[in-house]
Amino acid sequence: LAKTTQPISMDSYEGQEVNITCSHNNIATNDYITWYQQFPSQGPRFIIQGYKTKVTNEVASLFIPADRKSSTLSLPRVSLSDTAVYYCLVGDGGSQGNLIFGKGTKLSVKP
């Protein structure tokens, strides 16, 4: 499974757009990129998954360049409730249950 690297922490203010970038230089051809969100005292929650280009859902957008060696999670107009740890994972989308988590990015949203 490809190793991922992301910033340990980020600070933002309410209403701003937040972009968290993840590096995965050794991504394999059949690997998908998946992001999870974890609030304190809760299990991680799936946010978004993509293979290439751009994916958007009601929560976030995921931008993946052509070489797929990195990806960027974009959270539009964050609020205080978006304060959480965000994990970027790379793995085979067909057998993704046994996930390998990196250290994650702790996002702090301030008023």
Next chain:
Amino acid sequence: SAVISQKPSRDICQRGTSLTIQCQVDSQVTMMFWYRQQPGQSLTLIATANQGSEATYESGFVIDKFPISRPNLTFSTLTVSNMSPEDSSIYLCSVDAGTGNTFGSGTRLTVV
């Protein structure tokens, strides 16, 4: 997506004792996964539990310490055996929800 009920939500246990954590899913799933999250750390996969076969353990985790049961397609238990303070962690079960995994809310274990 699947809904997971995990019990207990927290417990404080004496060293040398064992605790069994239960995970109930509202739909049938082939595989269930158990994770550990130590204080301030990321999640680490302990094992994968398949119904009808022995669990598959990750490096650093052994069956004698973390025995797992998987009696049917909606239920699994993880036992933390002969506990020491180093076992104080959050333990989470998870299932593959098709696109991404669904996690239980976790069991916060404190060993004293």
